[in-house]
Amino acid sequence: MEHMLKEHPNWQGRAVLIQIANPPRGKGINLEKVQPISERMAYYSIAECVVVTAVRDGMNLTPYEYIVCREGVSGAEPGSELSGPKKSMPVVSEFIGCSPFLSGAIRVNPWNIESTAEAMNEAISLAEPEKELRHEKHYRYVRTHDVAFWVVALDPRFKKLYVDDIVSAYCKAKNRAILLDYDGTLMPQNSIIKTPSAQVLSLLNRLSSDPQKSSFHGEWKRKGQLKQVVSFLQEAGTCCRAWLLFVRYVICRPYQDLANLICR
Numbered sequence: 120m121e122h123m124l125k126e127h128p129n130w131q132g133r134a135v136l137i138q139i140a141n142p143p144r145g146k147g148i149n150l151e152k153v154q155p156i157s158e159r160m161a162y163y164s165i166a167e168c169v170v171v172t173a174v175r176d177g178m179n180l181t182p183y184e185y186i187v188c189r190e191g192v193s194g195a196e197p198g199s200e201l202s203g204p205k206k207s208m209p210v211v212s213e214f215i216g217c218s219p220f221l222s223g224a225i226r227v228n229p230w231n232i233e234s235t236a237e238a239m240n241e242a243i244s245l246a247e248p249e250k251e252l253r254h255e256k257h258y259r260y261v262r263t264h265d266v267a268f269w270v271v272a273l274d275p276r277f278k279k280l281y282v283d284d285i286v287s288a289y290c291k292a293k294n295r296a297i298l299l300d301y302d303g304t305l306m307p308q309n310s311i312i313k314t315p316s317a318q319v320l321s322l323l324n325r326l327s328s329d330p331q332k333s334s335f336h337g338e339w340k341r342k343g344q345l346k347q348v349v350s351f352l353q354e355a356g357t358c359c360r361a362w363l364l365f366v367r368y369v370i371c372r373p374y375q376d377l378a379n380l381i382c383r
Contacts, residue, residue, distance in 0.1 A: 123236035134243065137162055163188035168242040170210040172229035178216035182209040182224065186257045206250035207257065208242040210235070220260065223253030297326065 120136045139159065163169065169185040189207035209224040211217070218226055225238040270277050289295065305315050315323075 120236075120239070122232050123239050126236060127240050130240070130243070137166075160184070160188050164191075167206075168208045168210060168239065170235075170239060170242075171212055171215060172227075172235065173212050173215050174229055176212070176215045179211075180217070182211055182217055182221060183261050185209060186254065186261050189254060190258050205254050205258070206247065207254040208245060208250050209257070210238045210242050220264075221257055223256050295329075 120134075124131050124134070139154065139162070163185045166185065166189075169182065171179060171181050173179055186207050186209065190205050209221060211221060211224045211226055212229045213226045214229070218224070225242055227235045227238045229235055305319055
């Protein structure tokens with residue numbers, strides 16, 4: 120950014136840089152604790168350009184999140200930033216996985232300060248119609264290449280599971296292992312309320328009352344979440360059948376051997 124402002128002084132006093140430094144994934148740090156997703160989305164929504172300069176990364180989703188946020192919000196107040204022309208301009212490192220798929224993005228080697236600075240200048244100086252055209256192309260790609268698309272693309276043999284097939288297999292099975300995650304399964308991923316609903320707890324109770332051997336295996340990021348579920352099952356008198364054998368506190372202990380637990 121400093122180099123860009125020196126080479127292109129016309130942006131001095133006009134261009135603003137907001138830097139979001141994500142913690143290393145290998146450290147086990149939850150990004151949500153560092154910066155809430157709502158705050159990041161707010162920055163993406165108003166940014167004319169996003170620069171992703173990771174030097175070693177896999178499928179970095181930041182450019183995709185930025186593009187979706189720049190699509191705006193349906194029903195936004197007329198004249199606001201979110202209701203205007205939909206435009207975005209990503210500058211992405213050539214070392215991240217999504218780089219080849221965003222053909223309208225400007226790809227850079229982040230180790231090269233000069234080229235990265237020039238890419239930033241090009242991104243914010245691009246004509247408005249060109250920004251809109253590239254955004255439309257990128258947004259169409261992100262919208263159509265969802266999880267279902269990639270599952271089939273990576274494994275053509277993949278077959279969609281249907282409810283009737285699942286129920287039939289469940290009824291025939293002698294031993295069952297039910298894998299549950301808390302955030303995103305028992306509870307919505309970004310829900311403010313962290314207590315499972317009465318409907319969810321009732322469903323767990325019904326499953327645990329099955330005379331067949333049904334093991335529940337789950338991952339809870341906070342001890343309080345597990346206590347809420349166990350407490351309900353104990354009150355219902357079915358905790359012994361629930362078989363909450365496979366519990367992992369993310370920061371406390373490693374996974375146990377799942378195969379051994381299922382076969383017991």
